[in-house]
């Protein structure tokens with residue numbers, strides 16, 4: 001046997017902590033024994049004393065910008081940042097690399113470039129553009145992407161990207177029907193573009209440049225309105241629908257309605273929507289500029305409740321680093337990049353503000369940050385759980401360990417965060433991918449570049 005992990009506890013059914021010994025062979029979990037078991041010879045022993053062994057965190061929504069926008073992030077710094085956060089599998093978006101992942105050729109090109117840089121395992125989102133639907137090439141292109149193992153396809157109801165435009169609703173209906181046949185998830189960035197454009201232009205034209213104008217321009221109703229639209233389409237097309245980075249209480253109500261009416265819908269939210277409100281945006285400024293914007297206290301609390309009662313299915317980060325300080329400190333809020341790097345801080349911040357604040361149990365966190373996304377995207381049972389036969393991916397954390405967020409500890413290229421200077425309670429001690437320690441709190445990222453493997457969805 002290769003490795004034995006001793007002295008750590010896993011989160012067992014009924015939310016109890018159970019002391020176990022985990023044996024790993026050829027990168028897979030071979031055996032899990034109760035208590036201490038040193039009966040089998042091993043090559044190496046990892047001591048997890050005082051720690052909780054979480055399943056490796058799955059972050060199903062990141063933008064690692066490679067190839068194409070590598071001034072912001074690349075697959076090495078992005079996956080290094082994941083490793084430092086206990087994240088062992090990421091799913092990268094199709095739209096923030098060039099060319100976008102909208103056919104087999106572009107997929108192969110991206111995989112060829114990023115696979116030599118990855119520290120943790122990764123899967124891909126695919127994409128589709130209005131032009132492909134109008135020309136009819138989407139049928140062949142989506143099939144090529146499905147054959148290569150994407151988890152689903154990303155859509156925008158509003159887009160600020162020239163290289164990946166928004167999808168008008170009638171064309172989305174066509175794409176949803178095709179993706180139902182392919183069995184893939186349709187993920188939607190849901191903000192109504194007419195509302196967002198109209199009110200944002202109005203404020204810009206009035207000369208507003210303050211952080212709050214970003215929040216006011218992307219008016220509250222834009223999210224629930226767009227979710228209603230895509231739910232309306234998905235209900236008829238019968239596809240799998242997923243709402244990314246849910247930010248509002250009323251958006252959540254639409255998701256709940258859809259779930260009650262038989263739509264195959266899931267939703268995610270991100271730590272930034274669970275930790276911050278518009279008051280923080282006004283205080284911190286552009287560092288907290290994201291789309292959709294952070295909302296009010298009651299929205300934040302509704303999202304925590306949604307995670308607890310199952311109407312929000314999992315937590316992602318929407319990790320998207322801007323060039324810092326250039327793209328995040330311009331005078332006008334409109335001129336700054338919308339996005340924050342977050343993959344390194346998701347588990348510690350959910351432990352701090354979820355577990356220690358009494359909002360979530362450790363069992364909830366295992367589901368919301370690993371298993372649920374792995375199941376939805378066809379990465380389970382290889383990823384997402386601590387079970388015999390699964391990949392030996394773990395986030396070993398001192399759940400009471402206190403530490404402070406500083407620029408120096410950030411592995412991302414973008415050394416900024418709305419959490420900067422915050423004290424968090426919950427610290428990643430070691431991250432293990434397929435039995436290899438890729439991060440150690442005392443040494444930093446210890447993995448080998450290129451060790452991370454592409455994981456094919458089984459959808």
Ligand SMILES: [Zn+2]
Nearest residue numbers: 061063093318
């Ligand atoms: Zn995103």
